[in-house]
Amino acid sequence: MGNPRSPRRPTQADVARLAQVSPSVVSAVVNGRHDGAVRASEQTVQRVWEAVRQLGYSPNLAARSLAGGRNNIVGVFTYEAVFPTDRLSFFHDSLTGIEEAAEELDCHLLLFTGSRGRGQDGGRRRRSIYKDGVNTLQVTDGAVLLGQDEDREELAALVGSGFPFVYIGRRELGSGEMSYVTADYTAATRGLVERCAGLGHRRLALLRSAIASEAVLEREAGYFEACRGDAGVESGAVHLVEPDTVPTELLATLVDQGVTCVVTDDSNHAASVRSGATRLGLRVPEDLSVVALGDFAGSRPDDPTITSLLTPRREMGGQAVRLLADLLARPQDTAPRRAVATCGMRGGQTLQAPPAAPSAPRSR
Amino acid sequence: MGNPRSPRRPTQADVARLAQVSPSVVSAVVNGRHDGAVRASEQTVQRVWEAVRQLGYSPNLAARSLAGGRNNIVGVFTYEAVFPTDRLSFFHDSLTGIEEAAEELDCHLLLFTGSRGRGQDGGRRRRSIYKDGVNTLQVTDGAVLLGQDEDREELAALVGSGFPFVYIGRRELGSGEMSYVTADYTAATRGLVERCAGLGHRRLALLRSAIASEAVLEREAGYFEACRGDAGVESGAVHLVEPDTVPTELLATLVDQGVTCVVTDDSNHAASVRSGATRLGLRVPEDLSVVALGDFAGSRPDDPTITSLLTPRREMGGQAVRLLADLLARPQDTAPRRAVATCGMRGGQTLQAPPAAPSAPRSR
DNA sequence: CTGAAAGCGCTTACAG
DNA sequence: CTGAAAGCGCTTACAG
Structure with missing residues (x-):
């Protein structure tokens, strides 16, 4: 909003006058560029700085960027x-x-x-x-x-x-x-899902956000890659879910179908799944593992006990x-x-080998 | 960093040319000041905006503030x-x-x-x-x-x-x-301390930060005002303490002296005092009340169970x-x-009437 | 080595 | 109601 301040600030022109040099010299000296197109003797340089100090001169940034280009x-x-x-x-x-x-x-x-x-x-x-x-x-x-x-x-x-x-x-x-x-949502998801499989989980389910953002789709892709790969996954279904919904019935169905590991888009949803599981009388992670592919989902604080991928927001x-x-x-x-x-990856406390799981990854 | 983008950015002059008005009109319109010294018909205004849109004009900040205008x-x-x-x-x-x-x-x-x-x-x-x-x-x-x-x-x-x-x-x-x-640190502090007195606390102690910022001094002033007032406080000492220190010995001394309510600069310090009290075998607030005059002190999260004044940072x-x-x-x-x-004031759980306290404020 | 001058894009009296 | 012009403070070719 400009500078409606009363006493006019000293300018390069003022400095030039006091130091008895031309304005261009002042500009060059003040910017430390008195060794290029414009040259000034050591004595001149001193005179300029002395005048700068005496007047309390400081460059006007607006003018500088107007004349120069960038404003940083x-x-x-x-x-x-x-x-x-x-x-x-x-x-x-x-x-x-x-x-x-x-x-x-x-x-x-x-x-x-x-x-x-x-x-x-x-x-x-x-x-x-x-x-x-x-x-x-x-x-x-x-x-x-x-x-x-x-x-x-x-x-x-x-x-x-x-x-x-x-x-x-x-x-x-x-x-x-x-x-x-x-x-690297896809790769990270694949890695996590493969780790689940490595622990012995054979039947997984992904509860995916119904809002198909780029990140959500990449995670889904990573999930598919892991399921179709040779990590040993036998079934990897995908169910679209609304945010913040606890699909208890769905959860019951999945468990009936032999799912031992539920994968969700975010840790809050994973927390909901865990609650649902508890309601169904299942222990997490002893009876059912729950992992999240992201660590945040809007307004609630992230639950640190959920095993989860961490979005590297700072990076x-x-x-x-x-x-x-x-x-x-x-x-x-x-x-x-x-x-x-x-x-990143947060260990959390919601992933372990499934009940009666094979102790080692299947050999091929 | 300016705009070293290849095609030169359109200027007011460009807009003026396209809209077939003078530069001053563009300036006035763009700044919503076409009702003062410079006047423009509604039609002109429209033409100017149309040209602005067409060219993708946007003001140059540096130039604007150089010329004495504001930049918002x-x-x-x-x-x-x-x-x-x-x-x-x-x-x-x-x-x-x-x-x-x-x-x-x-x-x-x-x-x-x-x-x-x-x-x-x-x-x-x-x-x-x-x-x-x-x-x-x-x-x-x-x-x-x-x-x-x-x-x-x-x-x-x-x-x-x-x-x-x-x-x-x-x-x-x-x-x-x-x-x-x-x-209003002083008034708020006085209010809180008077409330302590109203509950029956007669011997108080302020553990004040050794760093005497304006806020700390205002709080101290409020504490003194309350203690010297007619709220019924018999003794109100002040002790300087280092940040994050748990002055267990000091605390023991205070309790020996009959202090029933400890006042601290911030809630973290109050939490430390509570820990110290517990270590001394005292229950908070049954045996000892602890209140804080501020809700934050650096890197640790604020403890919501502490009875405390709240600094109105947002306001x-x-x-x-x-x-x-x-x-x-x-x-x-x-x-x-x-x-x-x-x-503001947070009720918390660390303030109540002292043991065997007079049930009503003393009458005068 | 140094100076006079144009120009960055805008605002703002000032004149018509 | 509108336009021509000065000037904000600086940088940078350009001429000496």
């Missing part, structure tokens, strides 16, 4: 509020990674909190990248976007505009390739900023940048 | 990392309030993560407002500062420079008055942004802005 500001855009009231911030880990990388790259972070504007009724609207048809993000050099609630049409428009940005989380648009960072945040830096450093290379972070 | 960006400066690794963010509540107010005022938030630069040894330095003697915050209209670890010399310089900012938390500098928002965050908005709206009024938020 990375945008961070989320459709949802960054800091929710319930203290359970979905974004916290990602932001930790983003902040770390930003510090490393010496740039600032612009959070787009003023992107909602007002609807025709005067009420608040949803946040959006384009406000009155104008790309709000443009004030930054480039941006990192994150969140589950994205507007894919806007994203497509953003890709089309050529504005440099990276999404945290894989997003495939019908049109146009975009840069993103994702995690993804850092990588996103670094991909963006690369995008900015080599604009002539227009290829979308991609990075894949490695999921 | 509020800076947020913290000496510590905003998003700590341990997920236990000291700043979370404050930021929630800041974000809410920013949304309300339709402005963005600039997080100064690139303010560390490198020391002479190439290692990271502490964050600072002035980088190479330059006020980094200047790119914003004004800033909100927060955190415990401030550099008061920098703050003094910032006050001197006239840059508009508001501190979250009271900070009194030797020189120069600054704007801040604080909480303070929101108020800080609003004070800043006022500072920017009326720059001619150079008086420092101040606001005081009201502390």
Whole structure:
């Protein structure tokens, strides 16, 4: 919002006058570039610094970036509020990674909190990248976007505009390739499921979110890979479930069918399954194992006792900023940048060998 | 970092050309100020917006602030990392309030993560407002500062420079008055201590942090007020303690002296006191009451069972942004802005009437 | 080695 | 109601 401060700040011109040199010399000296196009004698350099000190001169950043180009500001855009009231911030880990990388790259972070504007009724609207048809993000050099609630049409428009940005989380648009960072959901899922099989589980079931996001589908793919592989899985069904639902009847059916290990998309759902199992008189993990493919699902805190894959949010945040830096450093290379972070694993207490399981993986 | 994107970004001049109006009209329309010095017909306004959309115009921040206009960006400066690794963010509540107010005022938030630069040894330095003697915050209209670890010399310089900012938390500098928002620590403390007295506690002790911040001193003042008042307190000692210390011996001494209620600066310390009491064979609160004057103290999670005052961080965050908005709206009024938020109260389970206490407050 | 000048994109009196 | 012009403070060719 500008500088309506009263006493005018000293400028390079003031310094130049006092030091009795030309403005260009001041610019060069202050920026430590008095050895290139503009040269200044050691004595001149001293005079300039002396004048700087005497006047308390400090460069005007706005002018500097106007004349120069970049402003060293990375945008961070989320459709949802960054800091929710319930203290359970979905974004916290990602932001930790983003902040770390930003510090490393010496740039600032612009959070787009003023992107909602007002609807025709005067009420608040949803946040959006384009406000009155104008790309709000443009004030930054480039941006990192994150969140589950994205507007894919806007994203497509953003890709089309050529504005440099990276999404945290894989997003495939019908049109146009975009840069993103994702995690190795497929491989990590396969690994976990194979581990289940290695413990002796032969009949598994995946309770998959009915919302088919890229991550959910990748996990499903990893599950299939493991089931179809030679890890020894005999049956690996998939059931679509609503979020936060405890499918007790479904669970009973699965157990009847001989399922000894239930795989869920997220740890909260896994916790629900465990509750359901308890209600059915089953012990977890003695009678039934439950594992989760993700560690978070919205508003409830993650249950640390669930055996679960961990989404590497912090790493993804850092990588996103670094991909963006690369995008900015080599604009002539227009290829979308991609990075894949490695999921972590939390041991938890809900996975063990099935009852009366073969003690060793079957030999072939 | 500017926009070194290949095709030059459209400027107001481009918009003006396409809309067939003069640049000043574009400026006025885009800033919603086409009802003042510059007037434009509804039709003209439409043409301008249409051109803006068509070209994908968005204002250049640097130019805008150079020319003296605002950029609708509020800076947020913290000496510590905003998003700590341990997920236990000291700043979370404050930021929630800041974000809410920013949304309300339709402005963005600039997080100064690139303010560390490198020391002479190439290692990271502490964050600072002035980088190479330059006020980094200047790119914003004004800033909100927060955190415990401030550099008061920098703050003094910032006050001197006239840059508009508001501190979250009271900070009194030797020189120069600054704007801040604080909480009613003194009154809230007096209220809580009087409540203890009302329950029958006659001999109290305050275990005060040895670090005498403004908040700590205000709490102490409130404690003294309550003790010297007519609430019935007979003795109200103060002991300085180190953070995270469990002063078991001190506790034993106090109990020997007939103290029935221990007051601490923060809830973690109160939890330590409770542990110490247990070790001494005392039940809390049956034998000894423990209350805290604040709900947080660094890296450990707050214990919700402790009877405690609650620092209204979220409110303070929101108020800080609003004070800043006022500072920017009326720059001619150079008086420092101040606001005081009201502390909350958490019942907890560590306060009750002392053993064999008089059932009613003493009559006078 | 040094200086005069253009230009970055915007806002804002000022003149019509 | 609209336009031409100055100026914000800096960087960077360019000319001496």
